[in-house]
Amino acid sequence: MFLSAGRACGRQERKAHYNERASRSQDSSGRPKQSDKTSHPTSRTTPLGNRIKMVRYAAQDIPAAKSARARGSYLRVSFKNTRETAQAINGMKLQRALTFLENVKTKTEVVPFRRYAGSIGRTAQGKQWGVSKARWPVKSAQFLLDLLKNAEANADTKGLDTGNLIVKHIQVNQAPKGRRRTYRAHGRINPYMTNPCHIELILTEGEETVQKASQVVKKEGVHLSSRQRGTQIRRALTEA
Secondary structure (H helix, E strand, O other), X not given: OHHHHHHHHHHHHHHHHHHHHHHHOEOOOOOEOXXXXXXXXXXXXXXXXXXXXXXXXXXXXXXXXXXXXXXXEEEOOOHHHHHHHHHHHOOOEHHHHHHHHHHHHXXXXXXXXXXXXXXXXXXXXXXXXXXXXXXXXXXXXHHHHHHHHHXXXXXXXXXXXXXXXXXEEEEEEEOOOEEEEEEOHHHOEEEEEEOOEEEEEEEEEOOOOOOOOOOOOOOOOOOOOHHHHHHHHHHHHHOO
């Protein structure tokens, strides 16, 4: 009897405590009080109540009014292949980049592998880039094609000249790796991982280039290193 009375007393105390807290959090009209804290200017709140920060790009010095942007996060495509493909189109004109990626899909042009070149086979098509190790990453080319077309549509919406756009900035970052497992013979278990990536790119209108005077005569017989020859080849490809 004494035990049940004690429980009832405890319930009443808790109920009174909750009612007091509720009255403090409400104003005179019965509505919840608004917090004095102002929302962060670089964030927004989703319908589920989660706060998401606004997207920031790595290139901060490019004015947003004269550029078009596109990005993809947690894309299920190889980070290393996508990074090399992105570096190949960096600095190209938009139409040239679209044509190049389409040619990569049909294997008529090749992507040079410079940084992640371990165990990469050699091909004669790499001569146009001054390298021997090159491949045709079709899936990476398709993802970059979709992003370039998205950025082109954004540029058209802004009123930019889509025929004069260049790939001013492109960056590929590693995303969290997907960890799975595969079951082998004799009871063994091996990792079965994926290496996704984040991609961001910015298109800007190209600047008018002034041709050099015809009186300037290049020196003949000047020896160029392999790196200098590769730079000349790359400049000729990007300006094409």
